[in-house]
Amino acid sequence: EIVLTQSPATLSLSPGDRATLSCRASQGVSSYLAWYQQKPGQAPRLLIYDAYNRATGIPARFSGSGSGTDFTLTISSLEPEDFAVYYCQQRSNLPPTFGGGTKVEIK
Amino acid sequence: EVQLVESGGGLVQPGGSLRLSCATSGFTFSSYAMSWVRQTPGKGLEWVSGFSVSGGVTHYADSVKGRFTISRDTLKNMLFLQMNSLRAEDTGIYYCAKDRDTMLSEFDYWGQGTLVTVSS
Numbered sequence: 001e002i003v004l005t006q007s008p009a010t011l012s013l014s015p016g017d018r019a020t021l022s023c024r025a026s027q028g029v030s031s032y033l034a035w036y037q038q039k040p041g042q043a044p045r046l047l048i049y050d051a052y053n054r055a056t057g058i059p060a061r062f063s064g065s066g067s068g069t070d071f072t073l074t075i076s077s078l079e080p081e082d083f084a085v086y087y088c089q090q091r092s093n094l095p096p097t098f099g100g101g102t103k104v105e106i107k
Numbered sequence: 108e109v110q111l112v113e114s115g116g117g118l119v120q121p122g123g124s125l126r127l128s129c130a131t132s133g134f135t136f137s138s139y140a141m142s143w144v145r146q147t148p149g150k151g152l153e154w155v156s157g158f159s160v161s162g163g164v165t166h167y168a169d170s171v172k173g174r175f176t177i178s179r180d181t182l183k184n185m186l187f188l189q190m191n192s193l194r195a196e197d198t199g200i201y202y203c204a205k206d207r208d209t210m211l212s213e214f215d216y217w218g219q220g221t222l223v224t225v226s227s
Contacts, residue, residue: 034213036214043202043217043218043219043220044152044202044214044217045217046207046213046214046215046216049207049212049213049215050213055215056215087151087152089152089213089214091211091212091213094166094211095154095166095168095169096142096154096157096211097154098151098152098153098154100151101151101152
């Protein structure tokens with residue numbers, strides 16, 4: 001199965017900062033990479049699909065890029081509600097797999 | 108409004124069985140793939156099983172193959188997961204998730220989750 005490695009594990013930033021999160025796949029997944037946000041006690045929420053497409057209702061400050069094995073989620077200016085855990089997920093090969101997550105915490 | 112509501116979780120002894128249910132509304136259930144995804148302390152988010160509309164094919168993670176069975180009732184718009192021979196490592200929150208496509212893809216809507224605890 002395809003292993004997704006996310007870095008860093010934790011990102012300590014302040015509101016208004018730019019956040020850059022990385023996801024690396026153990027083999028190429030083309031553009032079949034999604035990003036999710038999860039807050040404590042809640043289910044994950046789809047942010048980005050197919051590497052760069054924002055899901056319905058997702059603010060423009062969230063953007064995705066990359067293809068093949070290296071992907072990036074960028075939050076251009078952190079809002080208080082953006083402090084959460086972020087996961088990447090590939091759908092290129094079965095089984096679908098998730099990364100281990102990056103926690104974006106308040107500095 | 109899309110809604111997914113899971114039920115059926117609980118405490119079960121190792122080797123026991125549980126049947127999870129997911130009631131759905133707000134979308135054409137028969138037109139989308141559906142999946143079960145679990146979140147465990149040990150492995151984080153893990154896709155467990157999925158039902159593709161394309162060809163009516165079911166898929167399973169290796170960790171549950173032969174023990175879990177996914178099914179659906181298109182008249183009642185419900186998804187099920189029959190879990191047999193449960194192990195301690197199956198403990199976690201089980202989410203019902205709607206795929207964005209007719210085949211396994213990304214998960215654009217999730218339920219609130221149901222907790223499964225396997226312990227003696």
